[in-house]
Amino acid sequence: MKKIVCLILTLAMVFALAACGSSAAPAAPAEPAAEPEAAPAEAPVVEEAVDFAAMGIDELKGQITTVVPGKLTVATSPDFAPYEFYAVENGTPILAGFDVALAGYIADFLGLELDIIPMDFDGVLNELAAGGVDLGLAGLSPDPKRMDAMDFSDIYYQGGQSFVTVQANAELFKSLEDTNNAEYSIGAQNGSIQMDLANENSPDADIVALVKVTDIIAELLGGKLDGAYIETAVAENYAKSYPDLAVVLDVPYDTEGSAVGVSKGNEALLAGVNLAVAAALADGSMDNFVAVANEQSTGEIIEGLLEE
16 A cells, blocks of 8 residues: 555655656747838939930921921011011012011921911010010010020021111111100010110110000101111111101111011921021021012011000
8 A cells, every 4th residue: 555655655645756848938928010111202203304415306206396387377567667567569568578488398398388477576575485486586685585485596687676766866866875765756666676776875865665566657757756776677667668767876786687587495396497597598588578578678568466
């Protein structure tokens, strides 16, 4: 019996020791899971600038966009002979002038249908600034102050600026200093380079802004203006028609010449216009346009909008 009891006790101790030996050691704290690596940020896609100026005309034609697809919409102010005016042929007024001829040349060169819209000079500037037309051809000088509103082509015509009066007053104006007199009324077209020149050279005079050059000529001939600032080719053309006018002074101006106004930011169109201008100068077309316009402007013409 003692043996049995001892055996039971022995087995109990074995089981107790086994139970103690099987106790698991405290678990090590779990390491925090590694955060997934962030995906590398994608580099922004940078579109390569297109060099439209390096393209040929055939490639450009597929890139050019216009206000009306398939048409070249051009604004002009037909009171600026020989640039733009109406030549009366067999009793019918026909839009003429070397700007008008150049507009047709550019449209043909670009493979577009020409749609030319006559308006006041202010309207040409406003429509270009608003993107309502593709081009403006109105004897525009590439004045830096207009660069925010439009782009400019290369120069297509070298012009100049003049001070004009009537023959009876010619002796009064020997220099530009003579124009700067509070007793004189000096005219210039509203919104034009000539208005800037009037303010620059004749600040003390009574400067009168008029909408059309025809109004300026009428006021000069009628004695309401003592003088006016007018683009040289235009002034000389009027002097042929009205012998009482006198072109008395050359007016210095840093940006001589005329350029095509192009709707702002239309780089493909600007490049196409520059190619057309270069071609017109190279093949003699521009010289011919000027010669024809000068001849037409000595005949019966209408300057200004026909509805007026």
